[in-house]
Amino acid sequence: MRNAFNIYKRKDGRYEGRIPFGRNDNGSLKYKYFYSRDLNNLKEKMLSAYTSAEKYSEIACTKTLSELCGEWLACAKLRVKQSSYCCYERNFRTHIAPFFKNAKYSELNSVKINTFIEYLINYGNKNGGGLSSKTIHDIIVLLRSVAKYAESEYGYRNPMRNINTPKQNKRSTAVLDRTERQKLQSYLINNLDKTNIGILLAMYTGMRIGELCAVTAGDIDICNGVLHITKTIQRIPDSMGISKTKVIVSSPKSKSSERDIPLPDFLIEILKNNFCKNGYLLSGTAKPIEPRTMQNRFKSVLKQCGLRNVSFHLLRHTYATVCIENGFDAKTVSELLGHSSVQITLNRYMHSNMEMKRRCVANLNLAS
Numbered sequence: 001m002r003n004a005f006n007i008y009k010r011k012d013g014r015y016e017g018r019i020p021f022g023r024n025d026n027g028s029l030k031y032k033y034f035y036s037r038d039l040n041n042l043k044e045k046m047l048s049a050y051t052s053a054e055k056y057s058e059i060a061c062t063k064t065l066s067e068l069c070g071e072w073l074a075c076a077k078l079r080v081k082q083s084s085y086c087c088y089e090r091n092f093r094t095h096i097a098p099f100f101k102n103a104k105y106s107e108l109n110s111v112k113i114n115t116f117i118e119y120l121i122n123y124g125n126k127n128g129g130g131l132s133s134k135t136i137h138d139i140i141v142l143l144r145s146v147a148k149y150a151e152s153e154y155g156y157r158n159p160m161r162n163i164n165t166p167k168q169n170k171r172s173t174a175v176l177d178r179t180e181r182q183k184l185q186s187y188l189i190n191n192l193d194k195t196n197i198g199i200l201l202a203m204y205t206g207m208r209i210g211e212l213c214a215v216t217a218g219d220i221d222i223c224n225g226v227l228h229i230t231k232t233i234q235r236i237p238d239s240m241g242i243s244k245t246k247v248i249v250s251s252p253k254s255k256s257s258e259r260d261i262p263l264p265d266f267l268i269e270i271l272k273n274n275f276c277k278n279g280y281l282l283s284g285t286a287k288p289i290e291p292r293t294m295q296n297r298f299k300s301v302l303k304q305c306g307l308r309n310v311s312f313h314l315l316r317h318t319y320a321t322v323c324i325e326n327g328f329d330a331k332t333v334s335e336l337l338g339h340s341s342v343q344i345t346l347n348r349y350m351h352s353n354m355e356m357k358r359r360c361v362a363n364l365n366l367a368s
Contacts, residue, residue, distance in 0.1 A: 007042065015042045019049060020155065030155075061106040061156050065146075066097055068105055072149045081250060086236045091139050095124060095131075105150060108159040113143070117166060133166060140165045175318040180307055187305045189270075195297045197274055198282045201227070202312070205261045206319035206337050209291045209312045210234050214249055215281040225268045227261045229338065233288055247290050257338035320345065 007017040015038075018031040032049060036042035069092050077085050099116055100108075120139065124131035131139075140163065147160040176184065185203065188196040202212050210232035219228045231249055238246040252258050263271070282289040291312075298312045316337070323333045334345040 007039070007046075013037060015039050017042050017046045019046055061104070061154070063105050063150075063154075064102050065100050065105050065108065066102065068150050069096060069142075069146050071153075072146045075149070076145075082248065083234050083236050083250065087138070088142055090237065091135075091142055094126075095120065095139055096143065105156060105159075110159070110162055113159060113163050117163075121166065137165055175314060175321045176307075176310070181318065181322075183305050184301075184307060187301065192270065192274060194274075194282050194284060195294070196301065197270060198294070199298060199301060199315070200267060200270065201263075201281075202315045203319065204264055204267055206316045206323075207261075208232065208253070208257075208316065209294055211252060211257070213280070213282060213289050213291050213294055217278050217281065220271060220281070222268065222272055225263045225265070227263055229257065229259050229261065232257075233290060235290055235292060247288070249288065252338065254338070254340055256335075256340045259335065259338045261336055 006019075007015055010016050014035050017034045019034075020031060034042055034045050034049070036045065073085070073089055073092065076088055080088075099119060103112075117136065117140065120136045121130045123129070124136070140160075144160045144163075147158045150156040151158045181203075185200070188200050188203075198212055198215075201207065201215070202209070205227055207215075207227075207229065211229050213233040214231040215227070215229075219230060221228065229252060232252045233247060233249050235245050235247050238244060279285045280288040282294065295312050299309060302309060320333055320337060323336070324330075328336075330342045330346055334342045337345060339345050
């Protein structure tokens with residue numbers, strides 16, 4: 001908003017200010033002008049006009065929400081990863097389009113949008129229940145982006161300006177405890193095969209499942225004991241229509257996800273004796289194992305070990321927690337996990353248990 005305020009002092013002693021007020025037919029910005037001899041008074045008038053819905057009254061909005069979503073998606077497709085675009089497109093097609101149908105964008109207001117959010121909370125799931133708070137958050141973020149696009153591109157009123165996103169329910173993630181880790185590791189070492197070596201690798205690197213499936217022989221530096229994370233594997237909708245979905249190999253989740261992870265000595269020895277010279281680590285061929293298959297194999301291993309049924313991603317949470325238990329600083333853990341900031345690591349992957357709390361309290365001395 002600050003950049004929208006253009007103020008200068010005229011020769012007659014008055015202050016002149018202008019704010020953008022929609023666009024002409026040729027797409028160029030239109031401006032509304034304000035005058036006052038008092039600078040603060042001028043700023044108040046400009047601010048009032050800028051934040052008032054009346055400033056959009058001259059702009060005829062004939063487009064539907066779906067049309068604007070389509071325009072925004074076309075722009076997003078040029079700048080985001082294919083997997084991110086598929087997520088945006090799915091949320092629009094599955095949730096936004098069916099609810100709003102052919103509603104005019106100008107008809108949107110806080111009441112209708114909050115009704116939509118309430119619908120997502122209670123009935124958004126195709127099975128009749130509500131959507132997760134994470135999915136609802138993603139949908140609202142998408143609508144906010146579309147509204148900002150409509151505002152900047154056409155000067156339309158932003159109906160998302162006063163919408164609050166529902167708080168996400170942060171569930172406590174029960175990581176694998178010491179006994180579970182020992183039982184799992186013992187089983188994996190005594191039953192070495194490509195799948196079990198892959199699980200061991202994930203346990204001691206905190207890799208995402210897609211990153212593990214994408215590991216090739218060339219990504220493992222046996223001599224220096226380093227694993228290079230350079231790519232990931234995902235299953236996404238097939239836009240060509242040949243099949244419902246397809247498996248793609250792409251760059252990792254973010255730039256910071258491209259990283260080098262040092263490996264413990266015992267794991268290097270295992271890799272030396274079971275090293276594939278080419279192809280993907282989990283398959284030993286030029287064809288990768290996809291994440292869904294690896295998740296199913298992991299569940300089978302848990303059953304063989306007599307452990308509770310958890311997701312593969314819990315290994316990542318467990319790795320982060322154990323690193324902190326062993327005195328790793330948060331910055332180091334963040335870089336090992338490939339996060340863009342330490343805050344993400346602290347908020348999502350640090351899980352203190354009662355044993356950790358007891359050790360901390362035992363060492364506490366307020367008088368020292």
